[in-house]
Amino acid sequence: MDIAPTRRLTRLRAPWPGLGFLLLGVPTCLLYCAYLTAFGLVGIGLGVLLVPPLTIAVRGLTDVYRRRISAVTGTEIERPYLPDVPGEPIHRRFIRLLQDPATWRDLLWMAADPIVVLFTAALPGLLIIEGVWGWLLAGFAGDLLTQYGGNDWYLFIHVTDGFGDDPTQRIGTAALGTVLIALGFAFGPALLRAYGRWGAALLGPTEASKLKLRVRHLTESRSDAVDASAAELRRIERDLHDGAQARLVAMGMSLGAIEHLLDKDPEKARLLLARARESSAQALAELRDLVRGIHPPVLADRGVADAVRALALDHPLAVEVTADLPGRPGAPVESAAYFAVAEILTNAAKHSGASRVWIDLRHAGGALRISVTDDGRGGASLDGGTGLRGIERRIGAFDGVLALNSPPGGPTVVTLELPCGLNALA
Amino acid sequence: MRVVLAEDLALLREGLVSLLEAHGCTILAAVDNGPSLLKALVEHRPDVAVVDVRLPPSFTDEGLQAALEARRRVPGLPVLVLSQYVEQLYARELLADGTGAVGYLLKDRVFDAAQFVDAVRRVAGGGTVMDPEVIARLVARGTRDTPVARLTPRELEVLELMAQGRSNAAIAQQLVVTERAVAKHTANIFGKLGLAVSDDDNRRVLAVLAYLNR
Numbered sequence: 001m002d003i004a005p006t007r008r009l010t011r012l013r014a015p016w017p018g019l020g021f022l023l024l025g026v027p028t029c030l031l032y033c034a035y036l037t038a039f040g041l042v043g044i045g046l047g048v049l050l051v052p053p054l055t056i057a058v059r060g061l062t063d064v065y066r067r068r069i070s071a072v073t074g075t076e077i078e079r080p081y082l083p084d085v086p087g088e089p090i091h092r093r094f095i096r097l098l099q100d101p102a103t104w105r106d107l108l109w110m111a112a113d114p115i116v117v118l119f120t121a122a123l124p125g126l127l128i129i130e131g132v133w134g135w136l137l138a139g140f141a142g143d144l145l146t147q148y149g150g151n152d153w154y155l156f157i158h159v160t161d162g163f164g165d166d167p168t169q170r171i172g173t174a175a176l177g178t179v180l181i182a183l184g185f186a187f188g189p190a191l192l193r194a195y196g197r198w199g200a201a202l203l204g205p206t207e208a209s210k211l212k213l214r215v216r217h218l219t220e221s222r223s224d225a226v227d228a229s230a231a232e233l234r235r236i237e238r239d240l241h242d243g244a245q246a247r248l249v250a251m252g253m254s255l256g257a258i259e260h261l262l263d264k265d266p267e268k269a270r271l272l273l274a275r276a277r278e279s280s281a282q283a284l285a286e287l288r289d290l291v292r293g294i295h296p297p298v299l300a301d302r303g304v305a306d307a308v309r310a311l312a313l314d315h316p317l318a319v320e321v322t323a324d325l326p327g328r329p330g331a332p333v334e335s336a337a338y339f340a341v342a343e344i345l346t347n348a349a350k351h352s353g354a355s356r357v358w359i360d361l362r363h364a365g366g367a368l369r370i371s372v373t374d375d376g377r378g379g380a381s382l383d384g385g386t387g388l389r390g391i392e393r394r395i396g397a398f399d400g401v402l403a404l405n406s407p408p409g410g411p412t413v414v415t416l417e418l419p420c421g422l423n424a425l426a
Numbered sequence: 427m428r429v430v431l432a433e434d435l436a437l438l439r440e441g442l443v444s445l446l447e448a449h450g451c452t453i454l455a456a457v458d459n460g461p462s463l464l465k466a467l468v469e470h471r472p473d474v475a476v477v478d479v480r481l482p483p484s485f486t487d488e489g490l491q492a493a494l495e496a497r498r499r500v501p502g503l504p505v506l507v508l509s510q511y512v513e514q515l516y517a518r519e520l521l522a523d524g525t526g527a528v529g530y531l532l533k534d535r536v537f538d539a540a541q542f543v544d545a546v547r548r549v550a551g552g553g554t555v556m557d558p559e560v561i562a563r564l565v566a567r568g569t570r571d572t573p574v575a576r577l578t579p580r581e582l583e584v585l586e587l588m589a590q591g592r593s594n595a596a597i598a599q600q601l602v603v604t605e606r607a608v609a610k611h612t613a614n615i616f617g618k619l620g621l622a623v624s625d626d627d628n629r630r631v632l633a634v635l636a637y638l639n640r
Contacts, residue, residue, distance in 0.1 A: 281534050288511060297511045301486035306515060313514035314563055 014188030015128050017072040018121030018195065024065065025114035031061055032110040048094045055097045055106075062106050065113075066203050073196030080105070080205035083216055102209060109202045121195035127184035134177020138170050217396075225397035232294075239290050247283035251276050299338050303328040304368075305361055307338050312359065316349055317374075323361040327422030329368050333398055337368055337418055340391045340402075344372045344414050347387065352376025352412055363422055370416040378410035388414070427550050430472040431456040432463040432489055433508075434481050442476065442536070449543040460488035467496035467503065474550035478533075479509040479516065490516055501525065506549045508533050512557045514564070521554070521635055526628045529555035529591075545591075554591050554631045561589040564638040573619050574638075581618075584611040589634045593627050 035058060038050035059081065066077040080102040088096070097103055118126075137145070137154055142163045145152055151160035154173050163169055205213065254276040261269040291297075299307035305323035312319035328334065341359065348354050354376030361370050382388045382404055392402045400418035429451045433439040436458075443453050455466040459482045467475055475496070481488040493505040506529035507520060520528045529549040535557065536542050545555045565574060565586055577585060580601075587597045594612065598605040612630075616623045619637055624630045 277537055281537060284534055292511065297480075297509075298513050298515055301480070302515075310513055310515040313518070314567065316567060 010189050011185050014192045015124035015184050017068070018117065018123065018192065019125040020068065021065075021117045021195070022114075022122040022125075024068075025117060028061060028110050029114055031058060032107075035107065035110070048091055052090065052093050052097055055103055058103075058106050058110070062109060062203055065109075065199060069196055069199040069203070073192055073199070075193075075196035075200050077200050077204045080203070080209045082209060082212055100209075101206060105202050105206075112202075113198075116198060117195065120191050120198060124184040124188035124191055127180045131177040131180030131182075131184065134173050134180065138174035138177065142170070142173065217399075221393070221396040221399075224393040228394060228397075236290065236294065239286070243286040243290070244283045247279045247286070251279040251283070254279065295335060296338065299334060304334040304337050307334075308341050308359055308361060311338075311342055311345060312357075315345055315357070317345075317354060317357050319345065319357040319359060321359045321361070325361060325363050325368075325422065327363075327424050329363075329418070329420040329422060333368060333418050333420040336395050336398055336400065337370060337416065340395055340416055341370060341372060343387050343391050347380070348372070348374045348376065348412070351380065352378075352410070354410070354412075363420075366419055366421070368416075368418045368420050370418075372414045372416075374410070374412050376410050376412055377408070378406045378412050379408045380404060380406035380412050391416075427451045427547065428454050428470070428473045429546070430454050430463070430466045430470055430475045431477075432458070432460075432466075432475070432481060432492070433478040434458045438478075438533075445536070445539055446476070446543070446546070449539070451543075451546070459483060460492045463489065464492040464496055467492070468499055471500060471503070474504040474506060474546055476506050476508065476546060479507055487516065490519070494519060497523065502527055502552075504549045504552070505529070506531065506546055506555065508536070512559050514560065517556060517560045518639055521632070521639065524632060524636070526554045526632055527552045529553075530560065531555065531557045532559060548591055553628050554635065556590055556635065558586065558590055561586045561638070564589070564635075576618050577615060581611055581615050584608060585615055585634065588612060588615075589631060589638065591627075591631050 031054075035051075035054050038047050038054050041047035041050060059079075063079070066079065070076050082096075082100045082102070085093075085096065133141075134154055137152070137159055142152075142159050145159060146163050151158065153159070155176055157169055157173055157176065159169075159173070254272050258269045258272045258276070261272065296307055296310070298310040303325070305321075305325050308323070309321045312321050329337070345357065348357055352374050354374035356375050358373045359370065360373075361368070363369070380388075382392070388402065388404060395402060395416060395418055398418050398420070400416060403415045403417075404412070405415075406412040427450070429446055431439065431442055431446070431453055433442060433456070439456055439458065443456055446453060454470045454472050455462075457463050457466055461483075463475075463477065463481065475493060477489045477493045479487050479489045481492070490507060493507060497503050497505060501523075502525050504527040505520070507516070508531055509516070510533055512530060512532055517530050520530055527549060529545055531542075531545060535545070548555050565582060574582075574585075583601060584597060587600060592600070594605050594608045598608045601608070613623060616633075619634075621633050621637060624633065
C-alpha cells in the first residue's frame, strides 16, 4: 500500500496497467469464442450442459478484471451476480444464469473490451512504446533497417534509403517519438480513469441487481436477527425461571416457616432467617449476571468505548484500548458492537495464545470501525468454531461487516465495521 | 457521623436511613437525584456521603459523577458508592485522585448491617473500602506473569483482605492467625511487589490498589 502517490508518480505509473489489460484480452477472446460455441450447441441440448460451467469461468475472468481495475484505478467494482441457489437441477441453473442480466453484460464486455482497451487504458502504453521505437529508429535501428533494404513508415516519415543522410528526418523521427512519449504520460491517468468508469459501467451491478442483492441480504439478516433475539428471550426466560424465581419461591417458603417457628423455636427461626438471607443474596447475584448479559451497566451509562474499556480491565490478557468517538452510536449498534468485541476477546483468551491485545474504536466514513489485534499464533478462521460467524450474523442485522486477517504466526486482526450515525454526547 | 444519602428507590432509601440512624448516624439529607446530591454535598460538607451509582434524571452513572464532582470541589470529601454492579472502571475513577476516603460496595453488602456500618465508618475516617469482588477480580487479573503470581495462596488471601481496607488486627481475626503472622505476610507481600512498606493503614491500601490497578 502506498500513501497518496505524488502526481508525477501517478503519471509515471498510469500507462502500464493498460498493457496488462490488453494482454488479458487474449484469454478473453478465446473464452468468448468458446462461449459462443456453447450457445450454438443449445439447440442440440449440449449447450445446456456447457453454458453453466463456462459462465462460471467467464465470471472468474471478469472477476480478474474487477480486481485489477479496482486495484489500479481506485474505482471499486462490486460483483453484480444474483446469488447462487444451491442444489438446483442443471436446466434450472441454465435458465437462472441466462436470466441474470449480469451474464449478458459480461458477454458484452468480452466482445467490446479488447477493442475499447486499445483506445483507453492501453493507449498511453502503446504510444510510449511507439515513441521509444522512434528514438531507436533515429538512433541506429533506421540505419540497420535501410542497410538491409527494408523500409518502415514512422507515422508519416518514410524510413527508407537515405534515411540516415537526412538529418531533418532523423531529428523529426526523434522529435515525433518524444511527442508520443509525452502524450502517453500526459494522458495516462485520465485514460486509465476512463477505463475504470467503463469497467464499472459494464462489470458493476446495475440498480436493479443492486436492489435484488440488497433485498436478499436484508431477508437473510432479518431472519438471523429474529432467530437470535428469539433464542435470547428463551434463554432469559429459562434463566429467570430456574434462577431468581425459584430462589424467591424458596425464600417465601422460608419466611412462612419462620413465622410459624418464631414463638415455638426461635433458635431454628434464626437459622432459617440466615438461609432466607442467603437465598436473597443468591437471587440478586443471578439477576445481576443476567442483566449484565442483556445490557451491561457501563454500556448503558457511558457507551461503547467505556464499556469496552471495562471489558479490558476484567480481561486476563493485557488489553490496550484506544477510542476516538466524538459521540455515541444508537443503542442497538452499541450493544451489537460491544457483544462482538466481548466475543472476540473471549476467543483471543481461549484460542490465540496471545499475551497482548490492542483494541481501537473510531468513527469514520459514516461507520463505527473497531479493530481487535492480538499477538497470538494466528491461523484463526471464520469457521473454526470460534463464534466469529455468530458475530457476523449479529452485526449483519445492522449491515455490519467483519473481516478477519490471521496469518499463521500471527498477529490476528479482526475488524468490524458498523454503519451508523453518532449522537452528540450528553 | 453526619451522613448525606442519595438513593432513588424510596424503599431502599428509607431502609438505609433507618439502618444508619439505628447505628447512631445523623442523616443531614436523603436525596433522590444527581443535582440535589451535588448541592447537598457542597452545602452540608458531611462526614461521609453514601451514594447510589445510578440516579435520575439521566439514570446513568449520575451518582458517581456527582460524587466525583463534589470531591473535586471539596477535596477529600469521604464518599461511599453503592451499586447493583461493581465495575472496575468506576472503582478506578474513585481511586484516581489517590487521596483515599472512598468506598465502593455492592448493594448486597447492606444485608450485613454491622459490616456495612463499619465500612461507612472507615470511609469517614479517611480509609479506602473496596468490594471483595473488585479485589478478587483485580488479583485474578494480576496472576498472569506479574509479581502477584509469585505470592503464596496465604499471601494472596492477606493481600485481598488488605486491599479491602482491613487492618492487620481484622485480617488476623478473619484468617484465625496472630497479628504477628499477618505483619510478616504483609512485609513479604510488599517485598515481592516492590512496594514501600507503610504503617499507615490507608496509605498501605492505596499502594496495593494502585499496584493492582496498573
